[in-house]
Amino acid sequence: MLDEVADWLRRRSWTAADRPLAQLLAAKERTGETVSVVLPALDEEATVGAVVAGIRRSLVETVPLVDELLVLDSGSTDRTAEVAAAAGAKVIHRDEILPELPAVAGKGEVLWRSLFVTSGSIVAFVDADLREFDPVFVSGIVGPLLTDPDVAFVKAMYDRPLDTPGGSIPAGGGRVTELVARPLLNLHWPRLAGFVQPLGGEYAARRSLLERLPFATGYGVELGLLVDALATAGLDALAQVDVGERHHRHQDAAGLGRMSAAILRTAAHRLPLDPLHPEPTLTQFERTDAGFTPSTTRVPALERPPAVSLPEYQVCPRSS
Numbered sequence: 001m002l003d004e005v006a007d008w009l010r011r012r013s014w015t016a017a018d019r020p021l022a023q024l025l026a027a028k029e030r031t032g033e034t035v036s037v038v039l040p041a042l043d044e045e046a047t048v049g050a051v052v053a054g055i056r057r058s059l060v061e062t063v064p065l066v067d068e069l070l071v072l073d074s075g076s077t078d079r080t081a082e083v084a085a086a087a088g089a090k091v092i093h094r095d096e097i098l099p100e101l102p103a104v105a106g107k108g109e110v111l112w113r114s115l116f117v118t119s120g121s122i123v124a125f126v127d128a129d130l131r132e133f134d135p136v137f138v139s140g141i142v143g144p145l146l147t148d149p150d151v152a153f154v155k156a157m158y159d160r161p162l163d164t165p166g167g168s169i170p171a172g173g174g175r176v177t178e179l180v181a182r183p184l185l186n187l188h189w190p191r192l193a194g195f196v197q198p199l200g201g202e203y204a205a206r207r208s209l210l211e212r213l214p215f216a217t218g219y220g221v222e223l224g225l226l227v228d229a230l231a232t233a234g235l236d237a238l239a240q241v242d243v244g245e246r247h248h249r250h251q252d253a254a255g256l257g258r259m260s261a262a263i264l265r266t267a268a269h270r271l272p273l274d275p276l277h278p279e280p281t282l283t284q285f286e287r288t289d290a291g292f293t294p295s296t297t298r299v300p301a302l303e304r305p306p307a308v309s310l311p312e313y314q315v316c317p318r319s320s
Helices: 003-012 021-031 048-062 080-087 107-114 136-147 175-188 221-233 253-269 311-315
Strands: 013-015 035-041 068-073 090-093 122-125 153-159 162-164 167-169 203-206 238-245 281-288 291-298
Touching: 003 013, 003 238, 013 136, 021 136, 035 048, 035 080, 035 107, 035 136, 048 068, 048 080, 048 136, 068 080, 068 107, 080 090, 107 122, 107 221, 122 136, 136 153, 136 203, 136 238, 153 221, 175 221, 175 253, 203 221, 221 238, 221 253, 253 281
Parallel strands: 013 238, 035 068, 035 122, 068 090, 153 238
Antiparallel strands: 122 203, 153 203, 162 167, 281 291
16 A cells, blocks of 8 residues: 555544534534435335435434435336435436436436536435435535535445345455455556445535546446546545445346446546447356357446536536
8 A cells, every 4th residue: 555545544534423413514504515415216216215214304304414305316117206205305307407418328327417406515426225224324425525625525435244135244245346446446546545435326525526527427437436536636635434334235246247347448448548449348148048148238438528518517506
């Protein structure tokens, strides 16, 4: 580990308990910052209601820390939108935002479009598939942004057990992080080696930073934002907060492979490598009656430009 990273770990890694809610509320009132929380969701009716209700009860009604709670539906075929609205969130469908720009599938696409329909000076992203949700996932990551003007981007860190039908395996989750993202970062961006959960879906940032960053439209969005935030704001503007333990839905091996390919594609886009094939693909195999049968999927390469570069962004309802 670089000496710079070791020093950063000491100064820019906290626990949520370091900043009690009363301190955060006082800082919010003093600075005039506003907080938007965005949940990207696709077929998450089983979990999205509890996440929304937890945030609304604890951080909107009991302590007014969150000003805007949005679920951005990216095309659910179940009752995700209905459940989220009943729990107290504002629900917007992805295709309602910038309708003149056809949407593509992917988490990063949804996160990017959320900048055009939110107003907070601080924007927090929280995955909608979390179970046993604790609102500290939100208060923890926005805390440093409310109390330290030099911090611009905060990732949550946590234990990530692998929940299986036979029980929970401590630290068994995060397989793509350990096998793909962490080696990539240590090799090519060693100044980011101190992040415990570089691919975690819970993070918050100042709008003034997010609007200047490109967004990979697929699974590579978290790695892309982290790398680009480092290049744009510098390591000292980045931080992480321990929020405990994260439980969520896990993907199968094939799904993890597709996620890994998208992350590698996003990383390659940011490295001085020879140009990739314009339509990178991933071939995987499944045993069928005919033997090992290949299936090929396209690895998303599209990235959305910094929001601030679009004229449509100039008229969105964001804070000044």
